[in-house]
Amino acid sequence: MIEPLARPDQSVVIVGAGLAGLRAAEAVREAGFPxxxxxVGEEAHEPYDRPPLSKAVLQEEGHERGIALSPEGALAGLGVELRLGRRAVAIDRKAREVELADGERIAYDRLVLATGSRVRALDILPPGAAGVHYLRGLDDALALRAALKTGGRLAVVGGGVIGMEVAASARALGCECVVIEAGPRLMARAAAPAVSTFLHKRHLAEGVDVRLGVTVAAAEPSASPGAWRLRLSSGETIEAQAVVVGVGVSPNIDLARDCGLEVRPEGVVVDGFGATSDPAVYAAGEVALHLNDLYGRHDRQETWAHAAAHGQHVGEALVSPTQAYRQPPSYWSDQYDINLQVTGLATGDTDVVRGDPALGRFLVFHLAGGRIEGVSAVNAVRELRTAKRLIGACPADLEALADPARELKIEA
Ligand SMILES: Cc1cc2nc3c(=O)[nH]c(=O)nc-3n(C[C@H](O)[C@H](O)[C@H](O)COP(=O)(O)OP(=O)(O)OC[C@H]3O[C@@H](n4cnc5c(N)ncnc54)[C@H](O)[C@@H]3O)c2cc1C
Structure with missing residues (x-):
C-alpha cells in the first residue's frame, strides 16, 4: 500500500462531483489532510441528491431547490476547490495529471475516480430524441417533469426500481402510464418475488398498465410532436405522448480503462481500501467494483448508502487507512405511500414472509443455505431495526420467523 497522505504540498483530485466524490472530499479533510x-464534476450543478429525481422532483415544482448534498459554502469552508461543468478526459499516470476537456491539467498525488454510471440506451429510442427520456441527472428530471405536466400517456420501458418510481410519480400527476418489462416480474434484480408481487398489485390498483414478458420490438415517432408508437414483441401497439427508458446503467469506466487501469465491464477493480491497480489512483462509489471484506468478494452497488459509505471510506483511506471496507448492501425505494427498505441480499434461495402483505406492511427474510442474508421491509422501518440484527443467524424454526405474533429472537 502507498504511503498515506499527510503533507500540505500534496494534492488529491477527485473526478466526479456526485455523492461518492463529495463524501470522499469531505472525509479527506475530516481525516486531517492539509x-x-x-x-471535478462535468455537471454544472453543485453535488446533489439523485433519489428525489424519480420521486419528489418529478411530482413537485421547486423541490429541486432542496436537494443539495452540502450546505451552501460548506465545501469552500473545507477548502475544497470545485471545478463544475468540467469534464475530465484523460489521465496521465506517469506525470500524475488529470486532463480536462478545456485542456487544463491538474496534478495529483492521489486521484479518486468517482464517476458513477450512465444510463444504458436503447438504439430504437435514442437519448435526445423528442419525447424520449432517460433519467440520471437533474436536467433529465426537469425535462421529464415538463413532459409529464402536459399529461397524456407515458410509456415506461423497464420495470426496475427507477421505472416503477417514475410510474408512481406519473400517476400522482394524473398521467396514464404503461410499463413494459421484459422479465416475468417487476424489480426482479432488486426485490424478492413477494415484494414484486405486492408492488405489482399496488401499481395495478393505482391504474398502471403493467405488461410483463414483452419488449419493444420497434418504435417510431407519431404524428404529434414528441409522441411515439411502440410495437411490442407481443404484436400489440402502444401510443404514448412520452417514453421513459429505464433499462439499467453501466459504470463510467472509460477514463480508468484508457489509462490502463484494471477494469471489468462491471466496474473499476479496487481493493478493500479503494485502490486500483495503480496505488496512486482510487475509485469510489458506483463506478467501483470494490472488495467488500464482509463477503470476501468484489461487488458493485448502485445504491445511495453504498456511494455515501464507500466515498467516505476511500477518502479516509487516503489519509489514514485502518480497516478494509465492510458494509452490507442496502437501498430504499418510495412508490406512492409505500416505503421499501432492503438490507443485505434482496432475495434468497428461501424467502420467509413475516406479516400479511394484504395489510400493506410486512418483512421478508432472505435465507441462503439456511442463513439469513438479508431482510426487506415494506412500510416496516421499525421492525426492520430488530430484523436486521438477525442477519447471519440460522433460524431453526421458520414458522416462528414468519409469525408476526411471535417475538423476533436471535437464537444462540
Ligand atoms: C433517479 C435516481 C433515483 C435513485 N433513487 C435511489 C433510491 O431511492 N435509493 C437508493 O438507495 N439509491 C437510489 N439511487 C442511486 C443512487 O443515487 C446512486 O447509487 C448514487 O447517486 C451513486 O453515486 P456516485 O457518486 O457513485 O455516482 P453518481 O451519482 O453517478 O455521480 C458521478 C458524477 O460523476 C460525474 N462524472 C462522470 N464522468 C466524469 C468525468 N469524466 N469528468 C467529470 N465528472 C464526471 C457525473 O456527471 C456525476 O455527476 C437513485 C439514482 C437515480 C439516478
Missing part, C-alpha cells in the same frame, strides 16, 4: 483537494 493539502489541496480538487473536486
Amino acid at each position: 493539502g489541496r483537494v480538487v473536486l
Whole structure:
C-alpha cells in the first residue's frame, strides 16, 4: 500500500462531483489532510441528491431547490476547490495529471475516480430524441417533469426500481402510464418475488398498465410532436405522448480503462481500501467494483448508502487507512405511500414472509443455505431495526420467523 497522505504540498483530485466524490472530499479533510483537494464534476450543478429525481422532483415544482448534498459554502469552508461543468478526459499516470476537456491539467498525488454510471440506451429510442427520456441527472428530471405536466400517456420501458418510481410519480400527476418489462416480474434484480408481487398489485390498483414478458420490438415517432408508437414483441401497439427508458446503467469506466487501469465491464477493480491497480489512483462509489471484506468478494452497488459509505471510506483511506471496507448492501425505494427498505441480499434461495402483505406492511427474510442474508421491509422501518440484527443467524424454526405474533429472537 502507498504511503498515506499527510503533507500540505500534496494534492488529491477527485473526478466526479456526485455523492461518492463529495463524501470522499469531505472525509479527506475530516481525516486531517492539509493539502489541496480538487473536486471535478462535468455537471454544472453543485453535488446533489439523485433519489428525489424519480420521486419528489418529478411530482413537485421547486423541490429541486432542496436537494443539495452540502450546505451552501460548506465545501469552500473545507477548502475544497470545485471545478463544475468540467469534464475530465484523460489521465496521465506517469506525470500524475488529470486532463480536462478545456485542456487544463491538474496534478495529483492521489486521484479518486468517482464517476458513477450512465444510463444504458436503447438504439430504437435514442437519448435526445423528442419525447424520449432517460433519467440520471437533474436536467433529465426537469425535462421529464415538463413532459409529464402536459399529461397524456407515458410509456415506461423497464420495470426496475427507477421505472416503477417514475410510474408512481406519473400517476400522482394524473398521467396514464404503461410499463413494459421484459422479465416475468417487476424489480426482479432488486426485490424478492413477494415484494414484486405486492408492488405489482399496488401499481395495478393505482391504474398502471403493467405488461410483463414483452419488449419493444420497434418504435417510431407519431404524428404529434414528441409522441411515439411502440410495437411490442407481443404484436400489440402502444401510443404514448412520452417514453421513459429505464433499462439499467453501466459504470463510467472509460477514463480508468484508457489509462490502463484494471477494469471489468462491471466496474473499476479496487481493493478493500479503494485502490486500483495503480496505488496512486482510487475509485469510489458506483463506478467501483470494490472488495467488500464482509463477503470476501468484489461487488458493485448502485445504491445511495453504498456511494455515501464507500466515498467516505476511500477518502479516509487516503489519509489514514485502518480497516478494509465492510458494509452490507442496502437501498430504499418510495412508490406512492409505500416505503421499501432492503438490507443485505434482496432475495434468497428461501424467502420467509413475516406479516400479511394484504395489510400493506410486512418483512421478508432472505435465507441462503439456511442463513439469513438479508431482510426487506415494506412500510416496516421499525421492525426492520430488530430484523436486521438477525442477519447471519440460522433460524431453526421458520414458522416462528414468519409469525408476526411471535417475538423476533436471535437464537444462540
Ligand atoms: C433517479 C435516481 C433515483 C435513485 N433513487 C435511489 C433510491 O431511492 N435509493 C437508493 O438507495 N439509491 C437510489 N439511487 C442511486 C443512487 O443515487 C446512486 O447509487 C448514487 O447517486 C451513486 O453515486 P456516485 O457518486 O457513485 O455516482 P453518481 O451519482 O453517478 O455521480 C458521478 C458524477 O460523476 C460525474 N462524472 C462522470 N464522468 C466524469 C468525468 N469524466 N469528468 C467529470 N465528472 C464526471 C457525473 O456527471 C456525476 O455527476 C437513485 C439514482 C437515480 C439516478
